[in-house]
Amino acid sequence: MSIRKLLFFNIVRRPLRTFALLFICIVMSAAVFGGAVISASLQNGINSLEQRLGADIIVLPESASEKVKLENILLQGTPGYFYMDKNIENTLAGVDGVDKLSAQYFLVSANAECCTVQVQIIGFDDETDFSVKPWLSEAYSGSLGRNEIVVGSGLSTRVGHTLKLYGVECKAVGKLESTGTGLDTAVYASADTVRDLIKAAESKGISVLSKQSPDDVISSVYIKVKDGYDIDEVAANINLGIDGVQAVRTKSMLTGTADKLSVISGSVTVLIIAVWVLSAVIMLIVFTALVNERKREFAVLRAVGFSRRKLGTQVMSETLVICLIGAVIGIAIASAVVFPFSRLIETQSGLPFLSPGILTSLGYAALAFGAVILTGPLASVYSAYRLSRVDTAKILREGD
Amino acid sequence: MLITAQNITKSYQRKGKTKAPVQVLSNTDLSIESGKVYVILGRSGSGKSTLLNILSGLLTSSTGTVRYDDTDIYSLTDGELSQLRCKRVGYIPQGQSAVGTLTVRENVLLPTAIVGNANGFSRADHLLEQFGLTPLRDARPDELSGGELRRLSIARALINSPDVIFADEPTNDLDEENSRIVFEQLRNAAQSGAAVVIVTHELFAQEFADVVYRMQQGSLIREKGQ
Structure with missing residues (x-):
C-alpha cells in the first residue's frame, strides 16, 4: 500500500x-x-488571403455583382466567372503609379474527376504573374507548358498526376501552399491551356464560354502600385479614367x-x-x-x-x-x-x-x-x- | 511507563447564544503501561472519548501534559505527532471507520501507506486470518456487517504493531457475543505487549481489564487494579 x-x-x-x-x-x-x-x-x-493576393488593387468589370462573385471565389471557393475587354490591361499599364500588373482569366470546369463539385480554373500570365508563383510549395520553377496546371492545396491531385478538365488530361506540375480560402480549391493554368479547355468545352456543347476566349477577354487585373504613390489615389484615377471597370483596393475588399x-x-x-x-x-x-x-x-x-x-x-x-x-x-x-x-x-x-x-x-x-x-x-x-x-x-x- | 497524562483539563465553549463554558475533564491524571488493558467506564457525555482523543493526540487539552515515554506530545509539530500516531498508536474509532474506496485488505494496510512497512502485506494477511476476515479481503466496506467492520478497525489498528491501542466504544453497535469477541481480541493484543485503553459503557468489559476506571464529572475514579 x-x-x-x-x-x-x-x-x-x-x-x-x-x-x-x-x-x-x-x-x-x-x-x-x-x-x-x-x-x-x-x-x-x-x-493569408491579404498576403496571397499580393496586389494593392484588383480591377474588375464595373457591375457590383462581379465584386460579390470575386469575394465568393476568394472566400468561399464558389466557382464563378465574369469578363471584361482584354485591351483594358494595356490601358491600365499606362495609368500613373502602376508598377506591375497581371491579368487573370476565370473559367469554371464541368464536374472534374478530382472533385464532386465544379472547379474554379484561373488562367494567369506566367510572365507578369506576381500573385500565384510566389506561393508554390512544390515543384514547377519554370514556365507552365501546354496542358500543365498548378493546383490549390485543397485539391487531392498530386504533383505529377493528371486531372481531366472538359475531357482534357492536364498534368499537375505544381501545388500551392494552403491559404485557408477559396483559392485552395482552384486550378491555375496558362492562357494556351485555357484556350484548349474552352475548345474542349465547345466540343461538349458548353456554349456560354464559346465567345469568351482569353484572346479577347480577361476577368481581373492585379495591380501593384509603385512606392511613394497613394493606392487610393491610383484606384480613384482608374475608376475615373477607364470606363466599364471598377478598381477595388484589396484591403477594402477584405474589410467586410x-x-x-x-x-x-x-x-x-x-x-x-x-x-x-x-x-x-x-x-x-x-x-x-x-x-x-x-x-x-x-x-x-x-x-x-x-x-x-x-x-x-x-x-x-x-x-x-x-x-x-x-x-x-x-x-x-x-x-x-x-x-x-x-x-x-x-x-x-x-x-x-x-x-x-x-x-x-x-x-x-x-x-x-x-x-x-x-x-x-x-x-x-x-x-x-x-x-x-x-x-x-x-x-x-x-x-x- | 508508556504514557503519562498529568493534570489534564478540557473545557469547551457551547455554541449558540449562551456560549457558556463546559468543563469536560478536570485535573485528570493517568499512567498507562505496556501489556495491560485499561477500561474506562462511564455514561455518555462523561468525557471518556475526550480523554481518549487527548491521549492519542487527536485533541489538545486545555491544560496539562501528555508524555509518550519522555516525549511531550505538545512539543511536536503536526507532522511529528502524526508520525508518532502512525508508528506507536493504533486507534479504533466509534462507528464505521473504513475508507469506502478501499477493500478490506487495503483498509487494513492503510497505516502502512504513511510510514511504509516491509512486512505490511504478510502482516495484513496474518491479521485478516486472525480476525476471520480472509474470505472478505477483497470486499468493500459496504458489504460488511457491523461486527466485521469492527474487526477490520482492530486489524488496521494493529498493522504497525503499535505500543498502545485506543478503542473508543469498540462494541457500540454489536451484540454481546460479538462484543466479547472484540474484547477478547483486544486482550490478546495486550498479551502481545501493547497497552490497550478501552472506553466503553459495557460493564462486562471489566472482565477483560487489568485496570478499570470510572469517569465521573470529568474525573477518573479507579475501580479495579493498580
Whole structure:
C-alpha cells in the first residue's frame, strides 16, 4: 500500500465523482484550445488571403455583382466567372503609379474527376504573374507548358498526376501552399491551356464560354502600385479614367470580412472566458460539496497518522491528476473536431480559415493545459484546507 | 511507563447564544503501561472519548501534559505527532471507520501507506486470518456487517504493531457475543505487549481489564487494579 495507490483508488473507484470533474475539465480545455485555434485560424485566413493576393488593387468589370462573385471565389471557393475587354490591361499599364500588373482569366470546369463539385480554373500570365508563383510549395520553377496546371492545396491531385478538365488530361506540375480560402480549391493554368479547355468545352456543347476566349477577354487585373504613390489615389484615377471597370483596393475588399471576423473572434474570446469562469465556479462548488462527503474519510486518515500536510497534498494531487487527464482529453477532442473539419468550418462560416502551424497549436495546447491545471487545484485549495483541518475527534465521535 | 497524562483539563465553549463554558475533564491524571488493558467506564457525555482523543493526540487539552515515554506530545509539530500516531498508536474509532474506496485488505494496510512497512502485506494477511476476515479481503466496506467492520478497525489498528491501542466504544453497535469477541481480541493484543485503553459503557468489559476506571464529572475514579 502506498499513498500513490490510495490516490489511484480514490480516483478510479469513485467513477461518478471522477467523471463529473473530468467532464468539467474536458469542456474547459476543449473550449480554451478549440476557441483559441478557431480564432487564430480565422485571423490566419484573412492575413493569408491579404498576403496571397499580393496586389494593392484588383480591377474588375464595373457591375457590383462581379465584386460579390470575386469575394465568393476568394472566400468561399464558389466557382464563378465574369469578363471584361482584354485591351483594358494595356490601358491600365499606362495609368500613373502602376508598377506591375497581371491579368487573370476565370473559367469554371464541368464536374472534374478530382472533385464532386465544379472547379474554379484561373488562367494567369506566367510572365507578369506576381500573385500565384510566389506561393508554390512544390515543384514547377519554370514556365507552365501546354496542358500543365498548378493546383490549390485543397485539391487531392498530386504533383505529377493528371486531372481531366472538359475531357482534357492536364498534368499537375505544381501545388500551392494552403491559404485557408477559396483559392485552395482552384486550378491555375496558362492562357494556351485555357484556350484548349474552352475548345474542349465547345466540343461538349458548353456554349456560354464559346465567345469568351482569353484572346479577347480577361476577368481581373492585379495591380501593384509603385512606392511613394497613394493606392487610393491610383484606384480613384482608374475608376475615373477607364470606363466599364471598377478598381477595388484589396484591403477594402477584405474589410467586410475582417469586420465579421473581429465580431466572431470577440465572441469566441467571450465564450472562452465564460466557459473558464463557469467551470471554475462549478469546480469550486463541487469541491466544497465534497468536503462534507469526505470529512469522515479524512478524519479516519488523520486518526491513522496522516498529517494535515499529507491530507492537503492528497486532495490537491487527486484534483491535479483529474485535471491533467481532463485537459489532455479535452485538447484531443478539440483537435479532432477543429483540424479535420477546418474546410467545413470555412465553408459554413464563409470566412477564410487557415489552421495555425504545429508550434503555435502546441502553444495553444499549453495554454489550455495550463488553464485547466491551474484552475482545478486553485478551486480545490479551500476544500483541501478544510479537509486537512477536520476536527478528527468530533467527526469520529459523531458515528455514521 | 508508556504514557503519562498529568493534570489534564478540557473545557469547551457551547455554541449558540449562551456560549457558556463546559468543563469536560478536570485535573485528570493517568499512567498507562505496556501489556495491560485499561477500561474506562462511564455514561455518555462523561468525557471518556475526550480523554481518549487527548491521549492519542487527536485533541489538545486545555491544560496539562501528555508524555509518550519522555516525549511531550505538545512539543511536536503536526507532522511529528502524526508520525508518532502512525508508528506507536493504533486507534479504533466509534462507528464505521473504513475508507469506502478501499477493500478490506487495503483498509487494513492503510497505516502502512504513511510510514511504509516491509512486512505490511504478510502482516495484513496474518491479521485478516486472525480476525476471520480472509474470505472478505477483497470486499468493500459496504458489504460488511457491523461486527466485521469492527474487526477490520482492530486489524488496521494493529498493522504497525503499535505500543498502545485506543478503542473508543469498540462494541457500540454489536451484540454481546460479538462484543466479547472484540474484547477478547483486544486482550490478546495486550498479551502481545501493547497497552490497550478501552472506553466503553459495557460493564462486562471489566472482565477483560487489568485496570478499570470510572469517569465521573470529568474525573477518573479507579475501580479495579493498580
